[in-house]
Amino acid sequence: MTGHRREEPYPSNGELVQRFPGEPITHDNAAHYRGRLRKQLLVNRCDDCAIWHAPPKPVCPECWSANVTATPVTGNGEIFMNVFLHQGPPAPGVDYSTPYPVVTVELEEQVGLRFTATVADADNDDIRIGQAVRLDWRERNGAPMPVFVLAGAGA
Incomplete structure (x- = not known):
C-alpha cells in the first residue's frame, strides 16, 4: 500500500442515507442523490455511444x-x-385529499429518455399528456426533491 487514501465524494454515502431517509441509495445512484443536493438532475450517459439511460x-x-x-x-x-x-x-x-399527480416526462435530451416525479403548482385539470414542463425543486425532509412545473404561457 502506497499510503494513498481514496477520497470519498462529499457527502459520504452514510450522509446521503441520512439526508434522504427511506430512499434506496445504492452504488449505482449515489451520484444522482449528490446531484440533487446541488439541485442538479443527473441521468446516466454512456461515454462511448452517447446514449442516455435511466434509471x-x-x-x-x-x-x-x-x-x-x-x-x-x-x-x-x-x-x-x-x-x-x-x-x-x-x-x-x-x-391525498386531492388526487396527487405523478407524471413521467420524456426529457428533451433524447427520445425515450424519461423521468418520473410530481407536478407542482398546477391544477390537476391542467396536467395533460403532451404538456410542456420544466424542472423545479422543492424541499422535502430538508433535502431537495425534483418536481416538474408546467411551462409556457399561463403557467
Whole structure:
C-alpha cells in the first residue's frame, strides 16, 4: 500500500442515507442523490455511444460499456404519462385529499429518455399528456426533491 487514501465524494454515502431517509441509495445512484443536493438532475450517459439511460445502471444498455457518467439534464420535456393517486403511503408533503399527480416526462435530451416525479403548482385539470414542463425543486425532509412545473404561457 502506497499510503494513498481514496477520497470519498462529499457527502459520504452514510450522509446521503441520512439526508434522504427511506430512499434506496445504492452504488449505482449515489451520484444522482449528490446531484440533487446541488439541485442538479443527473441521468446516466454512456461515454462511448452517447446514449442516455435511466434509471441508473452501471452498464450502458445500448453498447454494454461500463463507461457511464451521471450527467446533468435540463429537465425540460413533455408529459408522456400521468396518473393521479387517490391513496398511497404517507409521505411528507403528500396530501391525498386531492388526487396527487405523478407524471413521467420524456426529457428533451433524447427520445425515450424519461423521468418520473410530481407536478407542482398546477391544477390537476391542467396536467395533460403532451404538456410542456420544466424542472423545479422543492424541499422535502430538508433535502431537495425534483418536481416538474408546467411551462409556457399561463403557467
